[in-house]
Amino acid sequence: MYRKFISEKRRSITTPQNLVDKNGRCVFGTFDKEFEKMDLLKAKKPTHAPQAMNRFKLTLWQATEIFFENGILLSAVCDMGVLGKILNVFYDKRTNKTYCFNTNLKSKDTIIAPNLLRNSIIEATTKDGFVKYVNDLGNGRCSLSGSHKNKEGLTLEYDFQLSRISKPSIVSIPFDDNRPLYSQKDFLKAEGKLIFNGEEMITDKNTVAVTDDHRGYYPRHTHYDWITTMGRNEVNGESKYFALNLTHNQSIDPEAYNENLIWFQKDISILPPVKFTKNIESKNFKEGTIWTIKDEHDMVNLQFKLSDIYGMIKHAVIVNIDYYIAFGLLNGYVRDETGNKYILDGMPAMGEDKTLLF
Template sequence: MGEYSKFISEKRRAVPTPKDLVDENGKVVFGTFDKEFETMELLRAKKPTKAPDFLRKFKLTLWEATEVHLKNGVLLAVVCDMGIFGKQLNMFYDKRSKKVYCWDTQIKSKDTIIAPNLLNGSIAKAESDVGFVKYVNNFQDGKAELSGKHTVGGKAFCLVTQGREDKTAVAAIKENKVYDPELATIEYDFKLTNLSDPCVVSIPFPYSDNRTLYSQKNFFKAEGKLIINGEEMLTDDESVAIIDDHRGYYPRRAHYDWVTTMGKCDVDGEKKFLAFNLTRNQSINQEDYNENILWLEGKSSLLPPVKFTRSVETKDFMNYSEWLVKDEHDMVNLKFKVYGINPMVLHALVVN
C-alpha cells in the first residue's frame, strides 16, 4: 500500500483547521483539514458567484444528511436549506423487497434550522405537519443524535419505487405515489459514536475564485431503532452511519457522482468496521481537492480521483444497472449493482 501514497497530492493531506471557513476579508479557505470549523459563515464570502452579492442567500445550499446502515435496510435522513426553500427528506431502501421509500416535504427556508457548526450541541432541524428530522451535534466529543418521523396526509405522499421491466422509474412516478399512512410511515431515533478520523474539505468550484463546496463526513457506530410501516428494526453490533455536513455555492448546472457504503468486513480474520466515500463533482482540480476516503476502524486512508461509468443512465433505469467506479492507478476498482432508485423531480425558481 506504501506505493500508492505517491498518487495522493500533498494538498490532500490534512492541515490544522483555522477557526473560520471564511476569513475577515471574505476569502474562503480551501484544502483538507483535520477537524471541524468553529464558524462557517459562507454568506460573508465575497463574490462567490457571478450574481450580485445580495443574492448570495439564494445561491447557497446548506444541508446535513446521514446514511444509517441496518441489517434489513438503509436510511437517508436530510435537513436542507436551498435558500429559496427548505427540505425535510427521508428515504429508506428495504434490502429484502428492493423497494425505495421517499418522503420529500418542501418547507419555507426561514423554517429550516441549519446548525452553525457541528459542535457543542448545535442543532439542525426541519419540521412540517407530516414530520421532522433533527440533529444534535457534539462532534467535539465524537457524538451526535439523529431523530425523525415522516408520514403522509392531505397532498403529502410517499414515493415508493420498485424495479420493474415494463416501465422506467421516472415514467412510473405518478402511479408510485402512496397516500395511506399505514403503508408509508417512518420513525427513528439513533445515538451515534465516532469510529474514525473525519473527512473535512473545502473544494474550489468553477466560475469564481472564491466559490467553495465544503463537506465534512464522519463514520459512526449507530445505536437505536427505526420503525417503518409498523415494523421495528433495531440496531446490532454491525449497525453504522455516516454524517455528511455539506455547504456551498453550487453552479446552476450542478453535477455530483457519489457512492458510499459501510459496515463490517473480515480483515486478517478479524471483523472490523469499514466504510468509504467516493465522489466526482465539479472541483476545478480533482487531484488536489476531492473527498475520496476509506475508513477502517480508527484509521483513514485517502483515495485518488475517480470516474463513474453507468451501464444505464439514471433517467432510463428500470430494474437494474451497474456503476463502475475506477481511478487511474487501480487503487479503486469497484462495481456497484443498483437494484432501486428514487427519481426526484424538482421545480424551483432559478437564480443565475
C-alpha cells in the same frame, strides 16, 4: 507505492477558526477537526450574482445514511436558499423496494447551526413530520431523531445515538476561485431504533452510519455522482468496521481537492479522483443497470449493480432537478495507500446521480 498517487494537498492541515477569512476569502483543503465558524454568507463574490444574493445561492444540509441488516435509511434537513426540505428515504433490502418521505418548507423555517459543536441543532418541522440533529462532533458524537408520514400514508419514526468510529473527513473544495463546497463526513456507530410502518427495527453491533454536514455555492449547472458503502470487512485478517466514500463533482482541481477515502476503525486511507460510468442512464433504470467507478491507478475498481432507484424530478422555468437515489450491491475492490486490497463483493451500497439547474 500507492501513496505517491495522493496529492499532499489531500493531507489534513490545522483547521483555522473560520472557513471565510476577514477579507471574504474562503480557505480550501483538507482539515483535521471541525470549524468553529463557517461565515459563508460573508464570502466575497462566490458566484457571478451580486453579493446580496449570497443568501439565495448558498445550499446547506445535513444528511445521514444508516445501514441496517434489513434496510438503509437516508435522513436529511436541507436549506437551498429559496426552499427548505426534510427528506427521508427507506430502502428495504428484503424486497428491493424504496420508499420516500419528502416535504418542502420555507427556507426561513429550517434551522442550520453555525457549526457542529457543543450540541448545536440542525432541524426542520412540518405538518408531516420532523428531522432533528444534535451535534457534538467535537467530542465525536451526535443524535438523530425524526418522524414522517408520506402521501401514501406510510409512516417512519426513528431515534439514534451516533458515535464516531474513525477520523472525520473535512474538506473545502473550490468550484471556482472563491466558490467553496465544504463537507464534513463522519463514520459512526448507530444505536437506537427505526419503526417503518409499524415494523420495529433495532440496531445491532453491525449497524453503522455516515453523517454529512454540507455547505456551499453550487454552480448554476451542477452535476455530481456519489457512492458509499459501510459495515464490516476483513482488515488484517479480522472483521472490522469499514466504510467508503467516493464522489466525482466539479472540483477545479480533483487531484488536490476531493473527498475520496476509506474509513477504518480509528484511521483513514485517502483515495485519488474517480470517474463514474453508467451502462444505462439513471432515468432509464432497469434490471442490469450498473455504475462502474474507477481511478487511474487501480486503487478503485468497482461495479455497483443497482437493485432499485428513486427519482426526484422537477422541471420548471428557472429550476430543474434530476435527482436519483440508488441502492444495490458492490463487486470489486479498493486498495489503501500501502497497496492492501479490500474485496467489496456483495457489500450493500447507495449512491446519488444529481443534476441541477437553479
